[in-house]
Amino acid sequence: MVEFLQFTLSGIVFGMIYAAVALSLVLIWRGTRLLNYAQGGMAMFTTYVAIEVIYRTGSYWAGFVVALAAGIVLGAAFQVSVIRPTMNKPPLNGVIVTIGLLTLLEGLAGIFFGGQYRSFPAAFSVTGLKIGTTPLGVSRFDVFTAAAVLVTTLALAAAFKYTTAGLRMRAAAFNATIARLSGIRVARVLTIGWALAGLIGALAGVLVSPSTFLYPNSMDTIFVFGFTAAVIGGLDSPVGAVVGGLLLGIALSYVGGYLGSDLTAAVALGVLVVVLMIRPGGLFSATRVRRV
Amino acid sequence: MSSGAEVAPAGAHESSTLVVEELVAGYGGVIALDGVSISAGAAAITAVLGANGAGKTTLLRAISGMIRPRRGRVLLGGADLAGRNPEQMVRAGIAHVPEGQGVIAELTVEENLRVGMMSWRGAMRRPPAGAGQARAANSRAERAAALDEAYERFKPLADRRRKLAATLSGGERQMLVIARALLARPRVLLLDEPSLGLAPRVMTQVMDLVVQLSRENGLTIVLVEQNARVALAIADHGVVLNLGRVVASADARTLAADVALRHHYLGF
Numbered sequence: 001m002v003e004f005l006q007f008t009l010s011g012i013v014f015g016m017i018y019a020a021v022a023l024s025l026v027l028i029w030r031g032t033r034l035l036n037y038a039q040g041g042m043a044m045f046t047t048y049v050a051i052e053v054i055y056r057t058g059s060y061w062a063g064f065v066v067a068l069a070a071g072i073v074l075g076a077a078f079q080v081s082v083i084r085p086t087m088n089k090p091p092l093n094g095v096i097v098t099i100g101l102l103t104l105l106e107g108l109a110g111i112f113f114g115g116q117y118r119s120f121p122a123a124f125s126v127t128g129l130k131i132g133t134t135p136l137g138v139s140r141f142d143v144f145t146a147a148a149v150l151v152t153t154l155a156l157a158a159a160f161k162y163t164t165a166g167l168r169m170r171a172a173a174f175n176a177t178i179a180r181l182s183g184i185r186v187a188r189v190l191t192i193g194w195a196l197a198g199l200i201g202a203l204a205g206v207l208v209s210p211s212t213f214l215y216p217n218s219m220d221t222i223f224v225f226g227f228t229a230a231v232i233g234g235l236d237s238p239v240g241a242v243v244g245g246l247l248l249g250i251a252l253s254y255v256g257g258y259l260g261s262d263l264t265a266a267v268a269l270g271v272l273v274v275v276l277m278i279r280p281g282g283l284f285s286a287t288r289v290r291r292v
Numbered sequence: 293m294s295s296g297a298e299v300a301p302a303g304a305h306e307s308s309t310l311v312v313e314e315l316v317a318g319y320g321g322v323i324a325l326d327g328v329s330i331s332a333g334a335a336a337i338t339a340v341l342g343a344n345g346a347g348k349t350t351l352l353r354a355i356s357g358m359i360r361p362r363r364g365r366v367l368l369g370g371a372d373l374a375g376r377n378p379e380q381m382v383r384a385g386i387a388h389v390p391e392g393q394g395v396i397a398e399l400t401v402e403e404n405l406r407v408g409m410m411s412w413r414g415a416m417r418r419p420p421a422g423a424g425q426a427r428a429a430n431s432r433a434e435r436a437a438a439l440d441e442a443y444e445r446f447k448p449l450a451d452r453r454r455k456l457a458a459t460l461s462g463g464e465r466q467m468l469v470i471a472r473a474l475l476a477r478p479r480v481l482l483l484d485e486p487s488l489g490l491a492p493r494v495m496t497q498v499m500d501l502v503v504q505l506s507r508e509n510g511l512t513i514v515l516v517e518q519n520a521r522v523a524l525a526i527a528d529h530g531v532v533l534n535l536g537r538v539v540a541s542a543d544a545r546t547l548a549a550d551v552a553l554r555h556h557y558l559g560f
Contacts, residue, residue: 171399174398
């Protein structure tokens with residue numbers, strides 16, 4: 001029973017990280033129908049930026065903030081420089097460009113920061129919390145992780161729902177033609193979408209790296225899990241991305257806990273295949289509404 | 293600010309006259325418009341007619357910047373706007389309602405209407421009458437007033453303002469897209485097949501609305517219609533396109549009386 005509780009709680013924590021990656025993918029997918037394969041690589045790179053800042057300043061929070069800012073800059077810069085020119089081209093062009101970006105980022109990280117595994121600090125204690133004598137399987141930092149993603153997600157959802165800028169982004173994502181005819185500068189809106197995706201990806205990178213170590217490929221697995229979560233959620237739906245992340249996190253935690261951690265990646269890919277086969281639109285897809 | 297945000301400027305008439313000169317446009321290797329010239333008078337309805345593939349929709353798309361004309365001029369109030377993108381065109385005063393009751397289904401009715409006001413900030417403010425800066429400062433109240441006015445005019449939308457646009461009927465959708473276009477405060481309204489898929493009674497309502505917009509609000513209207521009979525009944529002027537060229541341009545009554553032309557190009 002205690003084991004079950006521990007697996008569930010730590011599943012939620014990892015699920016929130018997958019949710020963050022999924023959310024960053026959804027933000028770009030909604031606007032451009034493009035899957036950003038470089039999302040994990042961007043998060044890895046900004047986490048390296050964070051670690052350098054932390055070593056130089058001695059302040060975790062300075063690194064944290066700089067990483068998020070770097071995520072925004074990287075996302076916007078990529079969109080403007082290399083993604084925008086692909087937009088009126090066949091969809092494969094954009095996909096190839098993001099794969100190219102991933103390779104570029106991993107190569108540059110190796111050159112600038114070295115290929116060895118580096119440990120990344122956590123903002124809070126990573127020793128497990130207990131209620132009485134019962135260990136919960138999660139630490140203070142895990143609680144911070146879940147809370148940080150949750151707050152970011154809610155803030156984003158509120159901004160989308162209640163601000164004019166959010167309405168502009170939704171209008172551009174749902175119907176770019178009408179948005180443009182109404183005077184919305186859709187190209188600019190898409191850049192903002194990439195910037196937000198960069199921000200959330202950077203958050204995921206900083207939050208996950210204390211438990212994975214940091215190296216040029218360190219976000220690859222997390223990217224696959226985040227992508228799976230996004231597909232479970234339907235790629236179109238921010239809520240779906242978060243729910244998909246949580247479902248996947250908890251499921252993988254049970255698999256890892258009861259069956260062995262070697263199986264988690266295989267199970268994640270299995271889930272991905274099964275979802276694509278049975279319900280390719282995902283669990284929260286708005287596709288049916290769209291076809292009306 | 294007298295009666296608030298009126299839909300139309302009703303200012304100097306020349307400033308609302310849309311003149312298209314020798315417009316050439318197409319898709320890839322296909323020329324869909326081959327030197328089309330039309331003149332749409334201020335506060336009048338100009339019907340653009342012709343068979344499928346005649347270039348009617350392309351004409352509207354080229355005017356509103358959805359496709360870039362290869363040659364030719366799009367003059368509004370004497371200024372050549374050809375080559376600008378849709379975001380700029382709507383700010384210059386040309387609103388385009390594309391074919392197919394184009395609501396944003398995933399947004400609520402009110403959100404759809406708010407999208408209609410997205411061109412306001414940084415736009416050339418119209419009507420120019422009076423305090424430009426006071427208007428800017430007052431923009432939130434002004435937006436609310438404009439929304440109220442839209443609901444006043446289109447009462448069925450008011451009851452559904454929190455509902456998703458996906459839940460509206462065909463007639464309500466057409467109402468919504470026209471209301472959204474009006475909120476941009478255009479001088480010129482381009483309407484692409486507003487009667488498409490509507491029941492006859494609803495179609496009549498939409499056509500009455502189009503007449504009202506030109507007569508009462510002074511909007512310059514370019515109306516593309518498959519249903520030539522209905523369009524000519526309300527239009528002041530008619531232009532017939534065939535294979536990307538103008539084959540007739542005359543007073544609407546003259547066109548409607550031309551039996552040969554009707555048989556040949558208009559199918560009634």
